[in-house]
Amino acid sequence: MFAGRKFAAFLFDMDGTVINSIAAAERVWTQWAQRQGLDVGKFLPTIHGVRAIETIGRLNLPGVDPVREADALLQAEAADLDGILPIAGAVAFLKSLQPERWAIATSAPRELALLRMKAAGIPVPAVIVAAEDVTRGKPAPDCFRLAAERLGVDARDCLVFEDAPAGIAAAEAAEATVMVISATHGHPLQTPHMAIASYDGLGIAIDDRGWIAPSPELAAA
Missing domain, CATH: 1.10.150 (DNA polymerase; domain 1)
Incomplete structure (x- = not known):
């Protein structure tokens, strides 16, 4: 996966990427x-x-x-949180990550993001970049660059998990690597990026520096 590449951190969109709202x-x-x-x-x-x-x-x-x-x-x-669920495998996958190595960068306001994560049972990261934290929203790269900065890493060394065209464009503009989550797509999304339907079967390998490699082989271990 990604030809053995390792990443300084993982950056996640929220809606459609770690939760289905x-x-x-x-x-x-x-x-x-x-x-x-x-x-x-x-x-x-x-x-x-x-x-x-x-x-x-x-x-x-x-x-x-x-x-x-x-x-x-x-x-x-x-006020409407009915039916909000985690994307399959997302909770376990996020819990497997070191707290200082992942963040959420969402177009939702912080108040709504926290409510939805709680409703879905998603762990809350130390770093959340929400709608009010940036002047320009997606497809501008600002949210991903800010999330990387707050983690103390370069966005170009990050793997971004996204589901929507605007978010994918934002990650590309930040020069990050992109993994597309297709769980909520009603129709196939044409993308040059690797795509997975869920986090089931996705594990990680961590090197001596703390850099992370997605590892499907480790998920079953």
């Missing part, structure tokens, strides 16, 4: 889109992997304040 998120966004008179079927695919304020802002809806609407959506999403 699609049902909850789409319930809330569907109601919002209906109130705005949007075509829900066309709109929903655009919400994933991007900060709410940017999703709303690029619509340029007359009379709609993206900041106010994003805040309202945060409260609605925080």
